[in-house]
Amino acid sequence: RGRTGYTSNYGLEELRTAIAAYLRKHENLEYNPENQILITVGVSEAMDLAMRALLNPGDEVICPEPCYVSYKPCIMLAGGVPVTIPTTQQTAFRVEPDRIRAAVTPKTKAILVSYPSNPTGAVATRELLEQIVAIAREHDLYIVSDEIYDRLTYEGRHTCLPTLPGAYERTILLNGFSKAYAMTGWRIGYAAGAPDVIEAMMKIHQYTMLCAPIMGQMAALEAIKNGYEDSQQMIEQYDQRRRVIVKGLNDAGLECLMPGGAFYAFPSIRRTGLTSDEFAERLLMAEKVAVVPGSAFGDCGEGHIRCSYATSIDKIELALERIARFIANL
Ligand SMILES: Cc1ncc(COP(=O)(O)O)c(C=O)c1O
Known part of the structure; x- marks a missing residue:
């Protein structure tokens, strides 16, 4: 055109x-x-x-x-x-x-x-x-x-x-x-x-x-x-993934609130005794799961990690398995 x-x-x-x-x-x-x-x-x-x-x-x-x-x-x-x-x-x-x-x-x-x-x-x-x-x-x-x-x-x-x-x-x-x-x-x-x-x-x-x-x-x-209708379907999928990731993180022992919006879960990692930088780096190295240290978002983000659920449910489930294994092995 x-x-x-x-x-x-x-x-x-x-x-x-x-x-x-x-x-x-x-x-x-x-x-x-x-x-x-x-x-x-x-x-x-x-x-x-x-x-x-x-x-x-x-x-x-x-x-x-x-x-x-x-x-x-x-x-x-x-x-x-x-x-x-x-x-x-x-x-x-x-x-x-x-x-x-x-x-x-x-x-x-x-x-x-x-x-x-x-x-x-x-x-x-x-x-x-x-x-x-x-x-x-x-x-x-x-x-x-x-x-x-x-x-x-x-x-x-x-x-x-x-x-x-x-x-x-x-x-x-x-x-x-x-x-x-x-x-x-x-x-x-x-x-x-x-x-x-x-x-x-x-x-x-x-x-x-x-x-x-x-x-x-x-x-x-x-x-x-x-695109409104298509994006509505996508949003419903995010909602399902949100429930899966929050349950999985809590089951793995990371206390996590149910986020009301966006596509991130922000669990506490305090009980692991690691800083958010250490947690993110060690998880990446040991299990090839990428999360963002909470400290990247301000000092009060320390003690948390950000987990994005803007990915497929299969990948989320695999990542949750690996996070659980990582924590069990600490
Ligand atoms: C809160 C917030 N604002 C702005 C942006 C940047 O958005 P854009 O792609 O429109 O530049 C992001 C991207 O992650 C975001 O999370």
Whole structure:
């Protein structure tokens, strides 16, 4: 079809319009595709742009941990200061709003939230998100909400943060096609928010990226228009795998909560006496099973490992057998 050229800096108009229609249909949110949606090279780029657009040197961003590995580097690369709030298994890895409130200073610019969470699989209740919005309103802060795992919510319904009263105008919603449509390599994400912030992000994007690749944008357009049912089936499979992996890890003696979303289990390895680095390396060497040390996601991730269940049930069962053998042989 000859569609191999650059697109608008904001991204293909058809794709922005389709995303706006999707957000209207599923979340009852109104974003103008002309100036409130920016197509990016994954949520990765969108996060970087959001931080660079929002932050002045020394501005602080409150960020619950354990969290996705790029958050702190993106904040720091933009000249900001990450202010991390630890969470633990005792609170199901949900951030405690009082701790956010206590962390606010005159330099705080934004709160970065991401539910369902990578690496913990934690989901937020509507009440928790409302409390976060209330703090942001009290102190006039932005909220950057990475909702890349929104569709991968297994119990109840995901609350899209900008739908909450008072949240829309201060939230930059980040989402993309990598997880819900299993399109990681196509590299398409988007940011939706207030026109001034989206324009500031677009200015950086225009000089660093020009536009997201048109091939990925065309594929994302197909996914958002016609892929919903297929991805729903995939999500049901993840739900089955989630139950298998959590049961297997607990049976192997690693205490593991049932994650409410994403595709990760985050069991405790404390009873083995190993650090998460040691556990991951020794498991890899002894049994050829790859897990990520919890410490990669922040200090409070120590004592845990992240196990992805974005793979076939056969492989998950084999990995569980090997993990059980590894622990028995320690
Ligand atoms: C929470 C979270 N945000 C962002 C990303 C990056 O996504 P993308 O492929 O859209 O750049 C990931 C990838 O694992 C993730 O887990």
